[in-house]
Amino acid sequence: MTSTAAMEAGSTSVERLLAAAVATTEKARYCWAITVAEDGSVNARPMGPQKSPASEDPFGILFLTRRGSRKALEIGRTGRLSAVYQHDADDSYVTLIGRGVIIADRALLRTRWQPAWNQFFPAGADDETAIFVQLEADRIELWVRGVTPEPFGTRGAIMERGPGQPWRMVQG
Numbered sequence: 001m002t003s004t005a006a007m008e009a010g011s012t013s014v015e016r017l018l019a020a021a022v023a024t025t026e027k028a029r030y031c032w033a034i035t036v037a038e039d040g041s042v043n044a045r046p047m048g049p050q051k052s053p054a055s056e057d058p059f060g061i062l063f064l065t066r067r068g069s070r071k072a073l074e075i076g077r078t079g080r081l082s083a084v085y086q087h088d089a090d091d092s093y094v095t096l097i098g099r100g101v102i103i104a105d106r107a108l109l110r111t112r113w114q115p116a117w118n119q120f121f122p123a124g125a126d127d128e129t130a131i132f133v134q135l136e137a138d139r140i141e142l143w144v145r146g147v148t149p150e151p152f153g154t155r156g157a158i159m160e161r162g163p164g165q166p167w168r169m170v171q172g
Contacts, residue, residue, distance in 0.1 A: 093142060
């Protein structure tokens with residue numbers, strides 16, 4: 001195979017994997033947000049992700065949380081956040097790994113506010129403790145039956161990107 005053909009095949013593979021990752025994240029109702037504790041252990045909690053309006057990136061995710069919460073403090077300390085999605089019906093699993101950013105923009109909170117959140121924040125979007133955390137993914141790890149290598153479950157696919165760079169295969 002020529003190097004041009006290999007690059008085109010690699011690009012198609014990346015596009016197919018990205019499409020599978022997007023499909024999984026869109027089908028999953030919740031995901032697990034994972035942060036690193038001060039002692040190096042990990043903390044995971046289920047979250048309802050929102051697509052980030054700051055970007056058309058399908059892997060730009062927002063989570064509503066409380067200023068001063070354990071997750072906000074851990075993200076503030078490490079600058080890192082991971083989110084794990086699982087969709088059982090498709091045997092698909094996606095992990096997004098990247099930078100975690102705290103966003104305390106009241107206008108954004110008001111624009112994105114959902115009435116169901118009032119049970120956690122009775123003052124609504126005007127609650128000064130309500131903030132968003134944004135995940136800016138720079139690594140994707142996935143297992144998707146029929147897309148990632150068979151036999152399923154023996155090896156996932158991994159893609160990475162640098163700032164402003166396209167996704168590239170690391171393992172596939």
